[in-house]
Amino acid sequence: MIFTKFDRYVDRHARSFTERLQNLCRMPSVAARATGMRAIAETVEQSMQRVGIGTRTFRVGSGYPIIYGECGSGPKTFVFYGHYDVQPVGQLTAWSNGPFSATILDGKLYARGAANSKGDLIARLAAVEAYQKTFGKLPVTLRFLIEGEDGLGSPSLYSFTKEHPELLKADGCLWDEGARDTKEIPVVSLGFKGITFLELRAFGARSDLHSKWGTIVPNPAWRLVQALATITSPKGVITIDGFSSYVAPISEEDTEALKLIEIDEAALKREFRIGGWVRSMKGQTLIKEHIFGPTCTICGIHTGHTEAGAKTVLPSTAMARLDFRLVPDLTAEIVVGLLREHLDVRGFRDIEIIELGSAPLAKSSARSRIARAVVESTAEVYGRPAIVYPMDPSSGPVGAVCGVSQPPTPVASFGTAYAGSNPHGPDENIRIDDFMQSIKLVGRVLHKLAEPRSKPSVDALLSEDNRPTAPLPKTKPAEK
Numbered sequence: 001m002i003f004t005k006f007d008r009y010v011d012r013h014a015r016s017f018t019e020r021l022q023n024l025c026r027m028p029s030v031a032a033r034a035t036g037m038r039a040i041a042e043t044v045e046q047s048m049q050r051v052g053i054g055t056r057t058f059r060v061g062s063g064y065p066i067i068y069g070e071c072g073s074g075p076k077t078f079v080f081y082g083h084y085d086v087q088p089v090g091q092l093t094a095w096s097n098g099p100f101s102a103t104i105l106d107g108k109l110y111a112r113g114a115a116n117s118k119g120d121l122i123a124r125l126a127a128v129e130a131y132q133k134t135f136g137k138l139p140v141t142l143r144f145l146i147e148g149e150d151g152l153g154s155p156s157l158y159s160f161t162k163e164h165p166e167l168l169k170a171d172g173c174l175w176d177e178g179a180r181d182t183k184e185i186p187v188v189s190l191g192f193k194g195i196t197f198l199e200l201r202a203f204g205a206r207s208d209l210h211s212k213w214g215t216i217v218p219n220p221a222w223r224l225v226q227a228l229a230t231i232t233s234p235k236g237v238i239t240i241d242g243f244s245s246y247v248a249p250i251s252e253e254d255t256e257a258l259k260l261i262e263i264d265e266a267a268l269k270r271e272f273r274i275g276g277w278v279r280s281m282k283g284q285t286l287i288k289e290h291i292f293g294p295t296c297t298i299c300g301i302h303t304g305h306t307e308a309g310a311k312t313v314l315p316s317t318a319m320a321r322l323d324f325r326l327v328p329d330l331t332a333e334i335v336v337g338l339l340r341e342h343l344d345v346r347g348f349r350d351i352e353i354i355e356l357g358s359a360p361l362a363k364s365s366a367r368s369r370i371a372r373a374v375v376e377s378t379a380e381v382y383g384r385p386a387i388v389y390p391m392d393p394s395s396g397p398v399g400a401v402c403g404v405s406q407p408p409t410p411v412a413s414f415g416t417a418y419a420g421s422n423p424h425g426p427d428e429n430i431r432i433d434d435f436m437q438s439i440k441l442v443g444r445v446l447h448k449l450a451e452p453r454s455k456p457s458v459d460a461l462l463s464e465d466n467r468p469t470a471p472l473p474k475t476k477p478a479e480k
Contacts, residue, residue: 022109047122053144078143080145084121085147135447138446172370180417190388196326205316240342303317362399
């Protein structure tokens, strides 16, 4: 009953909070295209100030602004991470409405960035406002860290964390990734895979040629395809020499945690419109691979003539972009080194490798104050326990923010999205009801973070009623 007044405040201001989100979603902020970044940074800072957060703006070189903010006071300090940049929109024809129209249809707000992750940002600011209006001053110190280069690999943020480690010292960190699954169960993550993003390039003649020269002039497109074919097997297994030897065995604790996770395979296949999974995996094998398996994904290939109409050319260059998701004990340096050696041994010394960005993995314990506050609050708001992932399959600069202190700052993450949000794809959307529930969830998390805590027994953590919070091992994030 303690949150009755808080919830009423949120419900009364639902329209205002939704309009704030729409306004932010209508501002294009594609970092990869340098679109609207300064304007949205100013708007985000004003939005923070509006709810009583004192702000400072940092600029690292020519990068986009990092907005740092503080509010509240108390013996405990927590970092709230967010980002205001969004992914490129892709093909406009694939969108039912304009990607920055922020149209609401059937209770869903459609916009690039709605799920990833302007919805999370506005929900957390709204929760701060609602909490202070109904309870008074925040009983903990919050440090907001909002960047604009998440889609670029967060280069400015890495520099910022090295230059200002004192601003990131905290008892826990709340990240902005998560969703309700196909069974409407909220997912909470206590870590993230690392990532390294690469570009492979092959070169031929000085310019595109008439394809009649294909008999005697080397084709870089074929050269690149042949190199790529050595990196994975036809079944999707990474075949880089020595790669698997760096993948750490899954601990007993994580193995037990995986048993508590379910994936609605049939619903996901319908959502993705696919007939089956890689290597026909299913059940616990599928879950284990999804959460603890490394990946090598071809994100894009570009070469030759790709526009409408026929044009018979022999390409002069070919490029492929790959991302590797990293699990313990893989690092970006290890992956790049192994890939270079692998290609060289097979006669592909001419294939150029360009590093575009990377982030180390991060992983923390279910026993942390931030994890317990999130898991307990989720059960209160949604009326059911969360599914707790020991490590989220996605990636971000979590290690840069949470690895400043030793031991690393514990992290917990949840978001406003649902299984049909389609972040990074066309018609990205969130449900307004989920947005409002996220505000109520953050409010409860803030309250629990200030409560005195007694250390739970291992038996309590493993009890049937608390299965999703099964204890996880403390591990250090991989070195960048």
